[in-house]
Amino acid sequence: MIQFDALFKISYGLYIVSSGNKSHGNGFISNTFFQVSAEPPLFAACCNKDNYTSTLIRETGAFSVTVIHTETDPDLINRFGYKSGKEINKMEGMKLKYGETGVPIVLNDCIAFLECKVIQTIDVGTHYMFIAELLQSEIVDDTKDAMTYLYYRQIRKGLAPKNAPTYIDKSKLAAKIPASDNKKYECTECGYIYDEAEEDIRFADLPDDWVCPVCGSEKSEFVEVKN
């Protein structure tokens, strides 16, 4: 038996993984970055093959990782997590520095960053896993906690975007309150779904100043999802 809810018990952080250079930079929200070996320190980052950042990492052989904090601006998560770098320039207006390899490093809502050089690329189905060595690492703000995937899901009510390794089709999850009259509402800005079967409160009963937990859009920008 595969119980998909069990996969939510695995712990992850939340990061912006960026690559490219001064003229063409891009990044995406990642929850799969981790140290895989101690001496020398080696790291792994997973990136969907369709992501523009994948192309840039393969071109440059390098990437940066921004560890974001728990109070990160929803717009930042929306920009890097739910938009495509093929359509918008995600780095425009961002607070950036450039690494030793020339890759952009996002400093907005950043508590620490790392710069890594790829030494091996592994094909893992929908994703590439980039194995990389550490070029530099620095703490930027030691006063805030790192955002974790659990915090993002529970407190900020975010869900993994479709391109994440941990994306789970919600139809595979056990509904909390299986009731035939539960409805779903979609944020027309970022695609976030408010699913009454997963919540304790009806969408209509949410306060008027409630905003999309992912991108900050107003309640009025949600539309009911017809099955």
Place this chain on the structure above:
Amino acid sequence: MIQFDALFKISYGLYIVSSGNKSHGNGFISNTFFQVSAEPPLFAACCNKDNYTSTLIRETGAFSVTVIHTETDPDLINRFGYKSGKEINKMEGMKLKYGETGVPIVLNDCIAFLECKVIQTIDVGTHYMFIAELLQSEIVDDTKDAMTYLYYRQIRKGLAPKNAPTYIDKSKLAAKIPASDNKKYECTECGYIYDEAEEDIRFADLPDDWVCPVCGSEKSEFVEVKN
């Protein structure tokens, strides 16, 4: 510049990764298990080449993962994290079930478990990274929170054992209170170091009923470390 403290901003869970069979089973405390691809769901586990569990995973081509909760018995962490399966039978007396592949699954302090079949083994220096597909996953106890590495370090005061991918030589870290008269005390049972430079309270001032945060040994079992 490489600032090693920055690596502590990466988020991890804490798991028991087990392998072997009914007659020869073993497991170790791992903080590096994660999903790396979405469809089909693929996972990666990192295991030090010197670990006995590495040998068993290579022999059986399979492993189980126990997600442990925040109130996990320190003895369990000590047994699986700080002892060698070459010396003791770690599975003796444990609450076990056996997976489809025959690997043991530890159910003590377990909130969820997974069983995985290795499809690729990658050499990453000190560690093997096992890429694996999911055979089964199940929630055992949905009332408790998953232990995270941060929780273990901050609340339980644990440190990565030497065989962990995230082991960091403490001499590379910036001391919190660099004072020449700070002392260090070592747990003679598990090797945990109480370093006054990293703490807010002198060892001598700890209450008499204070116990080792890793293995639960009494204060009297600590000895001063002479430099």
